[in-house]
Amino acid sequence: MKNLLGKLLICCAFVSFSLHAMAETPDELVRDTSRQVLDVLKRDNGKNTKNIRAEVEALVLPKFDFTRMTALAVGRGWRDATPDQQKQLTDQFRMLLVRTYSSTMTRFKNAQITVQASAPAADAREVTVRSEVELPANAGDKRSAQVDYTLIKTPTGWRVYNVSIEGASLVTIYRNNFNDILRQGGPDALIQSLKDKNDALSGGKHASN
Amino acid sequence: MEWKTLFAHRDPRRARRVLPALLAVSLLAGCAAATPQNRFDPYEAANRKVHAFNDVVDRAALQPLARGYRAVTPEPARAAVSNVFGNLEDVVSVVNHLLQGQFARASSDLMRVALNSTLGLGGLIDIATPAGLPSYKTGFGETLGRWGYQNSAYVVLPLLGPSTVRDTVGRAADIASNPRTYLLPEPADANVATGVNLLSQRANALELTDAADEAALDKYSFTRDAYLQYRRTRIGAADSPAMNDEPSIDALVPPEAPAK
Numbered sequence: 001m002k003n004l005l006g007k008l009l010i011c012c013a014f015v016s017f018s019l020h021a022m023a024e025t026p027d028e029l030v031r032d033t034s035r036q037v038l039d040v041l042k043r044d045n046g047k048n049t050k051n052i053r054a055e056v057e058a059l060v061l062p063k064f065d066f067t068r069m070t071a072l073a074v075g076r077g078w079r080d081a082t083p084d085q086q087k088q089l090t091d092q093f094r095m096l097l098v099r100t101y102s103s104t105m106t107r108f109k110n111a112q113i114t115v116q117a118s119a120p121a122a123d124a125r126e127v128t129v130r131s132e133v134e135l136p137a138n139a140g141d142k143r144s145a146q147v148d149y150t151l152i153k154t155p156t157g158w159r160v161y162n163v164s165i166e167g168a169s170l171v172t173i174y175r176n177n178f179n180d181i182l183r184q185g186g187p188d189a190l191i192q193s194l195k196d197k198n199d200a201l202s203g204g205k206h207a208s209n
Numbered sequence: 210m211e212w213k214t215l216f217a218h219r220d221p222r223r224a225r226r227v228l229p230a231l232l233a234v235s236l237l238a239g240c241a242a243a244t245p246q247n248r249f250d251p252y253e254a255a256n257r258k259v260h261a262f263n264d265v266v267d268r269a270a271l272q273p274l275a276r277g278y279r280a281v282t283p284e285p286a287r288a289a290v291s292n293v294f295g296n297l298e299d300v301v302s303v304v305n306h307l308l309q310g311q312f313a314r315a316s317s318d319l320m321r322v323a324l325n326s327t328l329g330l331g332g333l334i335d336i337a338t339p340a341g342l343p344s345y346k347t348g349f350g351e352t353l354g355r356w357g358y359q360n361s362a363y364v365v366l367p368l369l370g371p372s373t374v375r376d377t378v379g380r381a382a383d384i385a386s387n388p389r390t391y392l393l394p395e396p397a398d399a400n401v402a403t404g405v406n407l408l409s410q411r412a413n414a415l416e417l418t419d420a421a422d423e424a425a426l427d428k429y430s431f432t433r434d435a436y437l438q439y440r441r442t443r444i445g446a447a448d449s450p451a452m453n454d455e456p457s458i459d460a461l462v463p464p465e466a467p468a469k
Contacts, residue, residue: 067462068458068462071458071461071462072458072461074461075455075456075461076455076456076461078461078462079461096424097424099423100420100423100424103423104416104419104420104423107416161458164438166439166442167438167439167441167442167443167447168434168435168436168438168439168442169438170424172434172438173431173434173435173438174426174431174434175434175455176247176430176433176434177425177426177427177430177431177434180427180430181426193426194426197426201423
């Protein structure tokens with residue numbers, strides 16, 4: 001009898017734990033991920049090693065919806081792209097964002113991140129989570145930057161699809177440029193431009209490392 | 210160093226006239242060449258030329274100077290330089306917060322100037338921020354925006370970089386109302402101060418511009434759109450309908466089917 005009760009208790013605890021994980025609110029997701037990333041960045045004396053990059057990517061990438069992010073960056077031209085082109089655009093855009101982020105991320109290892117609580121309505125599909133990032137070592141300019149994340153609810157939890165810093169969206173600042181390229185050469189030209197940029201970045205990295 | 214020749218006039222008021230004159234020339238050039246694609250950037254052709262010029266000067270002179278300044282000056286010294294200029298800008302912020310009707314911020318900025326100018330040794334140490342008085346810097350460009358002048362054409366200023374017509378007017382007013390103008394009446398001193406401030410700001414922005422170099426396919430439009438979005442947020446016009454002529458994201462990617 002006692003044994004059965006024990007098993008039941010463990011069972012309940014496990015169920016409520018997984019329910020909690022499922023029901024992680026958007027601000028919890030941003031707060032937890034930021035904290036985990038900062039912990040990883042502080043390791044290895046804050047060096048930007050391959051292992052650190054891989055660990056951060058493993059933490060961060062699953063929390064993003066890159067398809068939606070790319071569609072937002074491309075705008076109305078997204079409709080003209082075939083599913084295959086959309087996938088290539090997403091892959092290349094993700095690579096560009098990841099490269100840019102991972103080459104600068106260790107600068108934020110001493111950042112203080114304050115994520116504001118947000119209470120989205122139970123049926124809300126989208127929510128914006130606000131946070132303040134303060135860099136104590138930033139010479140002179142000690143003003144903090146406001147970083148906002150826009151998330152969408154998916155069957156597997158909340159996913160980020162837009163990030164803006166001080167009101168400038170990291171995603172939509174690409175749109176005018178993307179539209180210019182699309183107007184001149186269509187989706188394939190845009191895929192090629194992104195590829196060229198990514199190739200140039202990885203070439204530069206080999207040269208500098 | 211081109212900025213020195215730009216500002217090396219005997220009469221500081223004349224020096225300040227050089228920029229608007231240059232600006233007027235670039236605007237005219239833009240009108241002649243234009244097949245404008247972006248309605249917030251009617252002077253794109255001219256802007257791109259100035260951007261290219263700035264980029265050359267930046268790579269050849271400003272960036273190396275800023276990196277050198279970082280290498281030879283300890284962090285506290287650089288912070289002190291930033292703080293002195295920041296303290297003077299807080300005076301401009303007091304006036305503009307008043308003009309914007311933001312009285313709480315105006316009085317908080319006034320307290321900042323009072324604290325930092327006295328106990329903070331003339332602005333060398335920013336003791337107001339840790340004392341719970343955060344800096345809310347603002348200027349006349351934002352005041353004009355708050356008064357309703359929200360959409361303004363993008364302009365790249367020689368050496369100074371991204372701006373708009375509105376923000377250029379604002380910058381001129383900010384320079385005129387900055388105590389520096391009265392504290393340093395000698396043009397030689399004023400030029401040195403302008404140079405040091407430019408260098409200090411460039412050094413503070415190195416991370417930002419390095420990241421932009423990596424992230425951008427086209428640095429010109431990347432910088433422009435980041436600047437315009439940032440300024441729109443600062444004047445409370447982020448969600449202006451003028452910006453949102455794109456289809457909603459839900460029309461592009463149905464949210465029910467989050468693709469992998």
